[in-house]
Amino acid sequence: MSILLDRTNRVLVQGVTGQMGTYFVEDACKYGTTVVAGVSPGRDGAKVGDVPVFGSVRAAREATGADTAIVFVPPAAVLGGALEAIEAGCRLVVVTADELPVLDTIELKAAARANGAAVVGPNSPGIISPGKAKLGFMPSFCYMQGNVGVISRSGSLSYECCKRLTLAGMGQSTVIGIGGDPVKGTTAAEALGLFHDDPETAAVLYLGEIGGSEESFVAEYAARPDAKPVAALIVGHTAPPGRKMGHAAALIGSKAESHAAKVAMMRSAGVHVASGLSDMVETLQAALSHGMRAAQDAAA
Amino acid sequence: MMLLEHEAKQLLDSVGIQVPRGLVIRPGDGTPDGIESYPVAVKAQVRSGGRGKQGGIVRAGDRPALAAAITRLFATAFGGERPEALLIEPWLAIERETYLSVAVDGRADGYVVMYSARGGVGIEEGAPPVRYPVGAPWNFRVHGLRKALESAEPDYQWREKVIALAQRLIRTAAMRDLTTIEINPLATLTDGALVAADARVVCDEWAHFRNKAIHAQREAEKRRAEPLLRDCLNMQHMYVRLDGDIALISGGAGMTMAAMDMIADCGGRPACFLDCSPGPTSTRGYRPAFAMLDADPRVKVILVSVFGGGTQMQRVANSMKEIMAERKSRKPVVFRLDGTNVDQVPGIFARFGAHNHARLEDAVAEAVRLAGGRA
Numbered sequence: 001m002s003i004l005l006d007r008t009n010r011v012l013v014q015g016v017t018g019q020m021g022t023y024f025v026e027d028a029c030k031y032g033t034t035v036v037a038g039v040s041p042g043r044d045g046a047k048v049g050d051v052p053v054f055g056s057v058r059a060a061r062e063a064t065g066a067d068t069a070i071v072f073v074p075p076a077a078v079l080g081g082a083l084e085a086i087e088a089g090c091r092l093v094v095v096t097a098d099e100l101p102v103l104d105t106i107e108l109k110a111a112a113r114a115n116g117a118a119v120v121g122p123n124s125p126g127i128i129s130p131g132k133a134k135l136g137f138m139p140s141f142c143y144m145q146g147n148v149g150v151i152s153r154s155g156s157l158s159y160e161c162c163k164r165l166t167l168a169g170m171g172q173s174t175v176i177g178i179g180g181d182p183v184k185g186t187t188a189a190e191a192l193g194l195f196h197d198d199p200e201t202a203a204v205l206y207l208g209e210i211g212g213s214e215e216s217f218v219a220e221y222a223a224r225p226d227a228k229p230v231a232a233l234i235v236g237h238t239a240p241p242g243r244k245m246g247h248a249a250a251l252i253g254s255k256a257e258s259h260a261a262k263v264a265m266m267r268s269a270g271v272h273v274a275s276g277l278s279d280m281v282e283t284l285q286a287a288l289s290h291g292m293r294a295a296q297d298a299a300a
Numbered sequence: 301m302m303l304l305e306h307e308a309k310q311l312l313d314s315v316g317i318q319v320p321r322g323l324v325i326r327p328g329d330g331t332p333d334g335i336e337s338y339p340v341a342v343k344a345q346v347r348s349g350g351r352g353k354q355g356g357i358v359r360a361g362d363r364p365a366l367a368a369a370i371t372r373l374f375a376t377a378f379g380g381e382r383p384e385a386l387l388i389e390p391w392l393a394i395e396r397e398t399y400l401s402v403a404v405d406g407r408a409d410g411y412v413v414m415y416s417a418r419g420g421v422g423i424e425e426g427a428p429p430v431r432y433p434v435g436a437p438w439n440f441r442v443h444g445l446r447k448a449l450e451s452a453e454p455d456y457q458w459r460e461k462v463i464a465l466a467q468r469l470i471r472t473a474a475m476r477d478l479t480t481i482e483i484n485p486l487a488t489l490t491d492g493a494l495v496a497a498d499a500r501v502v503c504d505e506w507a508h509f510r511n512k513a514i515h516a517q518r519e520a521e522k523r524r525a526e527p528l529l530r531d532c533l534n535m536q537h538m539y540v541r542l543d544g545d546i547a548l549i550s551g552g553a554g555m556t557m558a559a560m561d562m563i564a565d566c567g568g569r570p571a572c573f574l575d576c577s578p579g580p581t582s583t584r585g586y587r588p589a590f591a592m593l594d595a596d597p598r599v600k601v602i603l604v605s606v607f608g609g610g611t612q613m614q615r616v617a618n619s620m621k622e623i624m625a626e627r628k629s630r631k632p633v634v635f636r637l638d639g640t641n642v643d644q645v646p647g648i649f650a651r652f653g654a655h656n657h658a659r660l661e662d663a664v665a666e667a668v669r670l671a672g673g674r675a
Contacts, residue, residue: 020610076509098578101477101507103437106410110436113409125609137610139640154554156577156607159639160660180553182406182479209554213407235557238542238564239573242349246538246553246575248506249406254424276565277558278661 119185146171180247544569
């Protein structure tokens with residue numbers, strides 16, 4: 001198992017004839033993702049590699065059984081494209097685009113809720129279930145199939161951390177990039193709920209940063225008596241308050257959003273928080289063995 | 301992007317919310333004529349917070365005091381920021397101060413309304429405001445907010461005014477792509493009028509393509525920047541100056557912060573947050589970043605740290621080769637590239653004698669050593 005994405009997803013690519021769309025088709029197919037259709041209004045009948053192009057999501061779904069969309073269109077066109085995919089019945093829509101107005105994300109999230117679809121992103125590297133499929137541009141060699149669920153606010157940081165896990169022999173069930181924006185298609189809380197219900201996931205690694213309130217969800221989850229082990233890395237202890245650190249949500253606006261406050265809150269809830277990138281793997285291992293001891297104690 | 305107070309108030313005025321009648325003056329305008337009565341409030345127009353506590357709001361009882369306040373405020377920096385304008389308003393006879401804001405909050409998947417029956421400068425120290433989650437703006441309900449405010453605001457007439465105002469603020473935020481509208485204090489005057497005595501409005505810069513006012517704000521922000529930084533901003537790089545000497549050219553916000561933290565943990569001091577991933581990952585994109593850091597006398601070492609997914613490392617390596625060949629500065633550069641096609645990097649680097657560190661730890665240790673710190 002894994003969350004949201006596995007070998008059964010039949011993927012359509014919106015904006016498939018653009019540079020990113022075309023590159024994605026090649027890269028994702030190489031990884032084993034089942035890409036069945038492309039959508040590019042006005043270009044129906046064309047082909048990108050072996051993938052047929054349709055003029056609408058509905059036409060693509062009817063012809064190919066596609067049930068998952070990834071959107072590669074300019075920011076001004078993302079909302080329109082993603083709503084089309086949601087309302088045509090796609091169960092998962094991935095939006096990697098950054099620079100999306102937050103009101104568009106708010107509308108997107110409301111539509112996903114109303115239609116029972118999941119959205120990953122925006123401002124996200126996408127999602128990968130190692131050994132099964134990937135929806136995004138993450139460097140494939142960094143990943144290995146396994147039982148750690150990873151949730152990340154930052155793309156590049158998730159590549160770095162997953163490479164470290166893979167080198168340490170700790171594979172991943174699914175790695176989800178929830179994105180750097182304040183409103184998220186899938187929040188940390190929702191991702192934690194999915195990982196909690198996934199039998200293949202034994203522990204969760206959360207990669208966060210200063211600003212926002214996402215980390216409070218992680219602490220809430222970790223405090224549950226039935227929680228799976230949770231480890232975390234929070235970056236930005238050198239970030240000054242009041243300044244946006246690249247991501248729209250990475251801004252310390254109040255004391256609760258500072259690095260120290262987040263780490264203290266998470267630790268008191270039972271999250272194993274790494275002191276930095278260099279001890280992230282050991283921290284996750286400690287969380288896992290602590291979880292195993294707790295399970296043995298409960299059994300005994 | 302935050303608006304200045306007078307811009308925020310102009311916006312509130314345009315949707316029919318009462319604000320004090322003010323006058324904006326720029327440096328060199330002198331002391332304005334036509335002020336009908338004193339005292340007045342002279343308010344520095346800056347974006348950094350804590351202006352009141354730093355003496356950025358001056359009460360002037362007569363014309364000479366006003367002239368003195370204008371000279372002094374234009375000569376003072378608040379949080380490192382010199383005011384580009386002053387706002388002169390009548391000194392308000394305030395009877396009561398409350399707090400009202402609407403803002404985007406991830407926990408609500410959209411907007412929240414926040415209200416506190418006690419507003420003013422001490423808002424952060426007092427009890428937290430009442431929070432009414434709205435979510436999508438069309439989900440605002442008058443009866444929902446009324447219920448949320450029942451315990452916080454016993455004066456029902458005031459409460460109804462606040463609710464009507466909040467509804468208008470939510471609609472304004474949605475129509476104008478604003479992520480925060482904060483009125484603090486929302487004041488009652490002794491004559492019973494309800495006035496937005498101070499306002500903070502933040503607009504969503506990514507709505508620039510459909511909002512001319514936001515587009516203009518963005519362009520003005522770039523114009524205010526020093527020329528070398530402006531070149532970086534034009535490449536969509538994101539830059540925050542820090543007080544250290546090890547500069548970063550990096551990709552991705554999270555990895556940039558992780559590298560900053562590691563520099564500090566290693567005994568060094570990061571000189572900046574510089575995320576170049578949104579711009580073109582070509583020579584054209586990285587060149588202005590080097591130009592700015594090479595010209596910065598505080599920077600001793602440049603650490604290039606990029607872990608790319610969609611960004612292909614052979615392209616970054618080739619850009620580095622070109623930039624190193626044309627670059628005049630002798631400041632040392634330390635490289636750590638990883639990610640897609642990293643296997644092609646050593647071959648490219650060998651052609652110009654550069655070394656690519658496999659691990660970020662090694663690259664950071666080298667940068668800290670070159671900057672003269674420990675490690």
